[in-house]
Amino acid sequence: MRSILTVKMKAFFEVLEQLYKKVLLGATLENESHDYIFYLNPAFLDQDCSTTPSSECHHCRGVQGRHQPLSAKLATISVASVCLKRHSVMCSAREIKLLQLTVIKVMITRILSVETDFHAKEKYRDIIKILLESSIDSTLTCMFQNSDKLLCHVAAKCLALLLYFQVREEIALSNSWIAFCQTNLSEYPENEKAVHCLWTLTFILKEVFKDTHSQKAEILKQFLTPFDTAFEVFYNSLFSQHFESCQDTSKIINSLIGSLELLELLTASRIHLKLHFTCQRIFFLKPSHVLAVITWPVQAFVKRKFIVFIKKCLLWKVGEDLCRGSGPALVPPDQHFDVDMLAVADAVLHAVNLGLLRTLSVRGKPPCFGGDEVQPAHERVPGPDHVILRAASLLIIKSLEIKFQGCASANEMKVDLQNFMADLLTFLKPHLQPSLHPHNPCEWISRVFIEQDDDMLEAARASLGIYLKLIGECKATESLTQEKEMWSHHTHEYGYNPHCVFLLLLKNTGFDPSVLLDFLISSETCFLEYFVRYLKLLQKDWTNFFTICKYFDVTESKENINIYVCSPSLVQDRSSRQAELSPSAALGSHRNARASTSWASDASSKPLNQLVMSKETVAMLQADSPPPPQASRSLVDYESSEDSEVEDTDQHSANSKEVSLHQEAMKKFQDTVGTSGNKTELSLEPESKPLVPKQSNTPFSIDCDTAPNNVCEVGMCYRTLKCFEELQGAIDRLQKKNLFPYNPTALLKLLKGTETIYNESLNAF
Structure with a gap:
C-alpha cells in the first residue's frame, strides 16, 4: 500500500510541475477550470494522503473519476522528459504543498500582470475564484502554526495574494x-x-x-x-x-x-x-x-x-x-x-x-550593510x-x-527656544568633530546634515519659520528697540538665525550656483519654498544680512583664511561663464562641490569660520534697524506672479528707507573696526573701488574681471550676490529654451529685487 501511495504522489507531483511550467509562461489552459482544483487545493492533498488506506483509495478514485478529462489530457504530456526516479523526498507531501502554493502565487501574479494574454488571464481568474469558494483561506490559515517555517512563510504569502486578489476584484473577504x-x-x-x-x-x-x-x-x-x-x-x-x-x-x-x-x-x-x-x-x-x-x-x-x-x-x-x-x-x-x-x-x-x-x-x-560586524582587517573607527x-x-x-x-x-516662544535648543545643542556637541564654535551655534544645521540634503533643507526651513514667527510677534506687540536687539542676539545664541544658516549653506557648497539650480529643479527637497521665503526675508532684512556678512569676513580675516580666490569654481573666464547651465549638467554637481568643503571628510581642515558678535556690538549695529516684518506666507501657487508683483512694488518703495538705514549701520561698523587697529585692512573704500559697475547689461552687474582685491569688498556678501547673478542667468537661459520645469517668473523677480537693493546700497556711498 505504501508503494501505491508513493506512485500516486509522484504522478501528482508531475502533473503539478507541468501545470507550473505552463502558468509560469502565461500559457492558456485547455481544461475546464474545475478540473484543476484537485491539484491546487492543499486540503485535497491532506485527505488523499490519509493514513487510512481504504478512505484514501476511495477518495482518490472518486476524485479521479470526476476529473478524468484532466488526467487523460495531462497524461498525453510527454512524461519521458520527467525523471521518474525522483528521490522520495521530492515527492513528499511537503514538497507537493510548496509547489501547490507556488502555482497559486504565480497564477495570481499572472492575473495582475498586463502582459498576460486575455484568455489565459480569464482562465486563471476562474480557477482562483473556485479555489476561494472551497475555503482555501481557512486551510492556509491553519498552516500559520506549522513547525516548518518555510511552509508557514509560503502559506502566508499565498494567503496575502489571495486576499489582495479578492480586494482588487471587489470580492467580499x-x-x-x-x-x-x-x-x-x-x-x-x-x-x-x-x-x-x-x-x-x-x-x-x-x-x-x-x-x-x-x-x-x-x-x-x-x-x-x-x-x-x-x-x-x-x-x-x-x-x-x-x-x-x-x-x-x-x-x-x-x-x-x-x-x-x-x-x-x-x-x-x-x-x-x-x-x-x-x-x-x-x-x-x-x-x-x-x-x-x-x-x-x-x-x-x-x-x-x-x-x-x-x-x-x-x-x-x-x-x-x-x-x-x-x-x-x-x-x-x-x-x-x-x-x-x-x-x-x-x-x-x-x-x-x-x-x-x-x-x-x-x-x-557605525551600521554596516548586511550586519553590524566587519572583518578584523577592515575594522572601522567607532x-x-x-x-x-x-x-x-x-x-x-x-x-x-x-x-x-x-x-x-513671544515670551513663551523665547522660553521654549532657550530650553529645547539648549538641550539640542548640548546633545549634539560631543558628537561633532571639530566641535561647534561657541560664538556661532548656527552652524549646527550644516554640520549635522552635511550628508543629507533633504533633511538639511527641512531643518533650514523650520528654523526660518521659527524666526519669521518670532519677529512677526515682536512687530505685532510693538516691542521696544532694546527688546528687538535681545531677540536678534537670541537667534545667534540658540542657532536659528536665518542669515547665518543660509550663508553657511552657501559656503558649504562653495557658492556654486549649479548646486542651487539642482535644488530648484529637483522635487526631492523643499528648497524652492525655503529659497523663496528667504529671499523675501532678505529684501526686508538687508541690514542684518550685510552686518552678518561683515562679521563672517572679519573672522575669516583674523584666522588668515583667503576668502576670495579666482578659481574656476568661483571665477571663470568670461566666455566660459556664458555657457548654459542645463538641468542635466547641474544634476549631481553639488555632491562634488560639497565633498570638497566637507569638514567631516577633512579632519585636518580648520573649523568653520565663526561669527563673533557681542551683545554690545549687535545693539549698536542694529539700533536703527527697520522694524521686523511679519511672517512670510508659504509658497502656495508658485506659477502665479501676481503676489510677487505686489511685493516687488512694496519692496521698491521701501528701498530708500532701507538704504539710509544701511548707510548708518555701515558707518557705525567702520567706526567700530577703526578702533580695533585694523582700519586699513577692513576699510570698504566704496568710492575708489566700487563693487558693481553702474553700467551693465548682466542680470547682476558683478564682474570678476573688475572685482576688487579688498577683503571686505569680496567677502560673503559679494560671493552671495555673485552666486545669485549666475543662478539668475542660468534660469533665464533655461526658461527661454523651455527647459525649466516650472514658471520661474516670481523667483526671478525676487532675485532681481535683491540685486536692486544691493546696487542701491552701493551707489549710496
Whole structure:
C-alpha cells in the first residue's frame, strides 16, 4: 500500500510541475477550470494522503473519476522528459504543498500582470475564484502554526495574494479570515498569532501601494473597514507593555518591527489617499506610545527605526517611497491635520523635557550593510550614528515650528527656544568633530546634515519659520528697540538665525550656483519654498544680512583664511561663464562641490569660520534697524506672479528707507573696526573701488574681471550676490529654451529685487 501511495504522489507531483511550467509562461489552459482544483487545493492533498488506506483509495478514485478529462489530457504530456526516479523526498507531501502554493502565487501574479494574454488571464481568474469558494483561506490559515517555517512563510504569502486578489476584484473577504484577524489582534499579547495577521495586512497594503489601479482609495476602504477597531486595540496593548518585565523580549521586538511597518503604511495611506479611518490616525491620536519605545532598553536599530518614523510623520513624508505617481503634495491635508501635527509636536517636546535625548545611544560601531560586524582587517573607527543625530535634531526643530504656529506669546516662544535648543545643542556637541564654535551655534544645521540634503533643507526651513514667527510677534506687540536687539542676539545664541544658516549653506557648497539650480529643479527637497521665503526675508532684512556678512569676513580675516580666490569654481573666464547651465549638467554637481568643503571628510581642515558678535556690538549695529516684518506666507501657487508683483512694488518703495538705514549701520561698523587697529585692512573704500559697475547689461552687474582685491569688498556678501547673478542667468537661459520645469517668473523677480537693493546700497556711498 505504501508503494501505491508513493506512485500516486509522484504522478501528482508531475502533473503539478507541468501545470507550473505552463502558468509560469502565461500559457492558456485547455481544461475546464474545475478540473484543476484537485491539484491546487492543499486540503485535497491532506485527505488523499490519509493514513487510512481504504478512505484514501476511495477518495482518490472518486476524485479521479470526476476529473478524468484532466488526467487523460495531462497524461498525453510527454512524461519521458520527467525523471521518474525522483528521490522520495521530492515527492513528499511537503514538497507537493510548496509547489501547490507556488502555482497559486504565480497564477495570481499572472492575473495582475498586463502582459498576460486575455484568455489565459480569464482562465486563471476562474480557477482562483473556485479555489476561494472551497475555503482555501481557512486551510492556509491553519498552516500559520506549522513547525516548518518555510511552509508557514509560503502559506502566508499565498494567503496575502489571495486576499489582495479578492480586494482588487471587489470580492467580499471571507468571514472566517476576518474573524481570525480580529480575534488574534484583540487578544494580543496572549495570542501570538497576531504576528501573522500583521504580516498579512502589511503585505496587502504594500500591494495596494504598488498597484497602478486608479481605485486605490476604494480598494483600501473595503479592506480596512473590518480591522479599524481591532488594530486600535492591538496598538494599545502592544505599546502599553512593560518591556523590562517580559521574559522573551525577542517576541516583543518582532511585534514592534511588524507593527511599525504596518503603522507606517496606514499613515502613508492617510497622506496619499483620502480616507479617514481611526487606524490611519492612531499614531497621531496617541503619539506618546511610540515615543515611549525610544526610551525602552531595546537594541539601537529598533530606536533608529522608530525615531525615523516619527521624523517622517512630522515632515509629512511617510510612504513617499511607496507611492507611484501622485505624491503627498497633491493631496490636501484632511480636517484633522493641524490638530494631529500639534499633538505629535507637543508629545515630542514633552518627551525631550523628560530626558528623551539622554536615552539615545549615538556612540558605537557605525551600521554596516548586511550586519553590524566587519572583518578584523577592515575594522572601522567607532563614530556617532548620524541617522539618529539628524532625526533627533529634526524632531526638535520641527516640533518647535509646529507649536509656534498657534502660539501668540513671544515670551513663551523665547522660553521654549532657550530650553529645547539648549538641550539640542548640548546633545549634539560631543558628537561633532571639530566641535561647534561657541560664538556661532548656527552652524549646527550644516554640520549635522552635511550628508543629507533633504533633511538639511527641512531643518533650514523650520528654523526660518521659527524666526519669521518670532519677529512677526515682536512687530505685532510693538516691542521696544532694546527688546528687538535681545531677540536678534537670541537667534545667534540658540542657532536659528536665518542669515547665518543660509550663508553657511552657501559656503558649504562653495557658492556654486549649479548646486542651487539642482535644488530648484529637483522635487526631492523643499528648497524652492525655503529659497523663496528667504529671499523675501532678505529684501526686508538687508541690514542684518550685510552686518552678518561683515562679521563672517572679519573672522575669516583674523584666522588668515583667503576668502576670495579666482578659481574656476568661483571665477571663470568670461566666455566660459556664458555657457548654459542645463538641468542635466547641474544634476549631481553639488555632491562634488560639497565633498570638497566637507569638514567631516577633512579632519585636518580648520573649523568653520565663526561669527563673533557681542551683545554690545549687535545693539549698536542694529539700533536703527527697520522694524521686523511679519511672517512670510508659504509658497502656495508658485506659477502665479501676481503676489510677487505686489511685493516687488512694496519692496521698491521701501528701498530708500532701507538704504539710509544701511548707510548708518555701515558707518557705525567702520567706526567700530577703526578702533580695533585694523582700519586699513577692513576699510570698504566704496568710492575708489566700487563693487558693481553702474553700467551693465548682466542680470547682476558683478564682474570678476573688475572685482576688487579688498577683503571686505569680496567677502560673503559679494560671493552671495555673485552666486545669485549666475543662478539668475542660468534660469533665464533655461526658461527661454523651455527647459525649466516650472514658471520661474516670481523667483526671478525676487532675485532681481535683491540685486536692486544691493546696487542701491552701493551707489549710496
